Amino acid sequence: MVTKNSALLEKKLDQTIKARKALETARKHQVDVLSNFAVKLSLSCKGQDVALDNQLAKFRSALQKGMDFEAFEPLIESMSETLKHQEATNSANSRALQQSITQAGKQLQKIKGLPDDGRRKLRFLLDNELSNINAANDYIPVIEKLSDIYQKALQLKVLKTQSASDDDTSALQAPEIANELMNLANELTFDEDVSQEVKVIKDDINLSDGVDSLLNSALNIIKVIVKSISRERQSAQGFLVSLNQTLEELNSSIVATTKHSQSVNKKITNLNKQIESKIQSLNSRTQKATSISELKSLVDDELKLLSQDLIERERIESLDKQALYENFNKINDRINILETKVNTYKKRLSEQRFKSLLDGLTKLPNRSAFDDRFNQEFHLFGVNKGDMTLVVIDVDHFKSINDKYGHSAGDKTLQVIARALKKSIRKTDFIARYGGEEFVVLMPGMNVQHAKPALEKLRNAIKSIPFKFKETQVQITISLGATQFKEGDTPLSAFDRADSALYEAKNSGRDRLCLRE
Ligand SMILES: Nc1nc2c(ncn2[C@@H]2O[C@H](COP(=O)(O)OP(=O)(O)OP(=O)(O)O)[C@@H](O)[C@H]2O)c(=O)[nH]1
Numbered sequence: 001m002v003t004k005n006s007a008l009l010e011k012k013l014d015q016t017i018k019a020r021k022a023l024e025t026a027r028k029h030q031v032d033v034l035s036n037f038a039v040k041l042s043l044s045c046k047g048q049d050v051a052l053d054n055q056l057a058k059f060r061s062a063l064q065k066g067m068d069f070e071a072f073e074p075l076i077e078s079m080s081e082t083l084k085h086q087e088a089t090n091s092a093n094s095r096a097l098q099q100s101i102t103q104a105g106k107q108l109q110k111i112k113g114l115p116d117d118g119r120r121k122l123r124f125l126l127d128n129e130l131s132n133i134n135a136a137n138d139y140i141p142v143i144e145k146l147s148d149i150y151q152k153a154l155q156l157k158v159l160k161t162q163s164a165s166d167d168d169t170s171a172l173q174a175p176e177i178a179n180e181l182m183n184l185a186n187e188l189t190f191d192e193d194v195s196q197e198v199k200v201i202k203d204d205i206n207l208s209d210g211v212d213s214l215l216n217s218a219l220n221i222i223k224v225i226v227k228s229i230s231r232e233r234q235s236a237q238g239f240l241v242s243l244n245q246t247l248e249e250l251n252s253s254i255v256a257t258t259k260h261s262q263s264v265n266k267k268i269t270n271l272n273k274q275i276e277s278k279i280q281s282l283n284s285r286t287q288k289a290t291s292i293s294e295l296k297s298l299v300d301d302e303l304k305l306l307s308q309d310l311i312e313r314e315r316i317e318s319l320d321k322q323a324l325y326e327n328f329n330k331i332n333d334r335i336n337i338l339e340t341k342v343n344t345y346k347k348r349l350s351e352q353r354f355k356s357l358l359d360g361l362t363k364l365p366n367r368s369a370f371d372d373r374f375n376q377e378f379h380l381f382g383v384n385k386g387d388m389t390l391v392v393i394d395v396d397h398f399k400s401i402n403d404k405y406g407h408s409a410g411d412k413t414l415q416v417i418a419r420a421l422k423k424s425i426r427k428t429d430f431i432a433r434y435g436g437e438e439f440v441v442l443m444p445g446m447n448v449q450h451a452k453p454a455l456e457k458l459r460n461a462i463k464s465i466p467f468k469f470k471e472t473q474v475q476i477t478i479s480l481g482a483t484q485f486k487e488g489d490t491p492l493s494a495f496d497r498a499d500s501a502l503y504e505a506k507n508s509g510r511d512r513l514c515l516r517e
Pocket residue numbers: 361394395396397398399400402406407408409410411414435436437506510
C-alpha cells in the first residue's frame with residue numbers, strides 16, 4: 001500500500017512539474033510575440049512626431065533589454081498621452097482650417113463684380129456646406145469649389161485690367177512669373193496618382209500666353225497640394241487613433257495578466273508550503289511509529305491529504321493555463337488587426353510620394369530637399385560653371401551629450417545649433433540637416449578660399465553658444481569639411497571630397513575646418 005501510494009505521489013509530482021513547464025513555455029511565447037510586435041510597431045511609427053519617436057525609442061530599448069512587464073506601464077501611459085495630445089492638435093488644426101476657409105470665403109464675398117452664379121454658390125458653401133464637415137476629407141470639395149470661384153473672380157479681374165489699360169505690363173511680367181511657377185512645380189514632389197495632372201499643369205505653364213493662364217495653373221497646383229495634404233492628414237489621424245486604442249488595450253491586457261499571474265503564484269506558493277509541511281510531518285510521525293499497522297494507517301491518511309493538495313494545485317495551474325491561452329489569443333487577434341492597419345498605412349505612405357521637405361526637429365530643409373537642390377545646382381554648374389562651395393558639418397562628440405544629459409537635451413541642442421547655423425550663413429546659401437548630427441551647406445558664388453573666413457566664423461559662432469545642462473556649462477564644437485565643385489565632378493565625387501575633408505578635421509582633433517580644393 002505504501003509503495004502504491006508513493007508511486008501515486010511520484011506520478012502526481014511528475015505531472016505537476018510538466019504542467020508548470022508547459023505554463024512557463026506558454027508565457028514565454030506570449031511575452032516574445034508581444035515584444036516582437038511592439039518593436040515592429042514602434043519602428044513603423046518612427047517619424048510621426050518627435051516626442052513619440054523619443055518615447056518609442058525608450059520603449060524599444062526597454063523591450064530589447066527584456067524589462068519586466070510592470071515597468072512598461074508608465075512608458076505605455078506616456079505614449080498614450082502623447083497620442084491623445086496629437087489627436088487634440090489634429091482637431092485644433094481642423095478648426096483652424098475651417099476658420100481660414102470661412103475667412104477666405106468672406107473676403108471673396110467682398111469682391112465687386114463677382115458673377116451672380118458665383119455669389120450664390122459662395123453663399124451656399126459658407127452657410128451650408130462648411131457646417132456639414134465631419135472629417136478632414138470633407139474639406140477637399142469645399143476648397144475645390146472655393147478655388148473655382150476664386151479662379152473665376154481673378155480671371156474677370158485680369159480681363160478687366162487688360163481691356164482697361166493699353167500698356168501691356170502683365171504680358172511683360174508673364175515669362176518671369178512662368179519661370180517662378182515652374183520652379184515651384186519642380187520643387188514639390190507629388191503623389192504618383194496625380195503625376196499626370198501635374199504634367200498637364202507643367203505643360204500649361206510652358207505654353208502659357210499670359211498672366212490669366214498662369215493664374216489658372218497656380219490655382220491648379222494649389223488644388224493638387226491641398227488634396228495631397230488632406231489625404232495624408234486623414235490617413236495619419238486614423239492610424240494614430242487606432243494605434244492609441246490598441247496601446248490602451250495592450251496596456252490593460254498586460255496589467256490584467258500580471259495581476260492574474262501574481263494571484264495564481266501566491267495560491268501555488270501557499271499550496272507548496274502546505275505540501276512541504278505535510279511531507280515533513282509524515283516523515284517525523286513515521287519515525288515515531290511503533291508498529292507496522294500504525295505506520296500503515298498513518299501513511300494512508302497523510303497520502304490521502306497530500307493527494308488532495310496536489311489535485312488542487314493541478315486544478316489551479318490548469319485554470320491559469322487556460323486563462324493565459326485565452327488572453328494570449330485575444331491579444332493575438334488585436335495585434336493581427338492592428339498589423340493589417342499598419343501595413344495599409346505604410347502602403348499608403350509609400351504610395352503618397354508627397355514628401356515633406358522639412359526636417360521635423362530642426363525645421364531646416366531635410367536630406368531629400370538637399371538631394372534635389374544639390375542635383376539642381378550641379379546641373380547649373382554644368383551650364384554656367386559658377387563657383388559653388390559644398391560644406392559638410394558634424395557636431396563633435398554629440399553622442400556624449402545624449403549619454404550624459406538625455407535624448408531630449410540632445411534634440412534641443414540640435415535645434416539650437418540648427419538655428420545658429422541658419423542665422424550665420426548668407427540668405428543665398430542653402431543649409432539642410434543631412435541626418436543625425438550632420439548638416440550640409442551649399443554656398444553659390446563662392447570658392448573654398450572665399451568661403452573660409454565665413455566658415456571659421458560659423459565654427460566660432462557655435463563654439464560660443466552658452467549651453468547649460470543640469471547646471472553645468474558645456475561647450476559644443478563642430479567640425480567642417482569644405483570643397484568646391486570642379487570640372488568633371490559628379491555629385492557623389494564632390495560630396496565624397498567634402499566628406500573626406502570632414503574626416504580629416506575629425507581626425508586632426510575636431511573643432512576645425514579642413515578644405516579640399
Ligand atoms: N538626441 C538626438 N540624437 C541623435 C539624433 N540623431 C542622431 N543622434 C545621435 O548622435 C550621435 C552621433 O554619434 P557618433 O556618430 O558616434 O559621433 P559623435 O559622438 O558626434 O562623435 P564624433 O562625430 O566622432 O565627434 C549618436 O549617439 C546618435 O544616436 C537626434 O535626432 N536626436
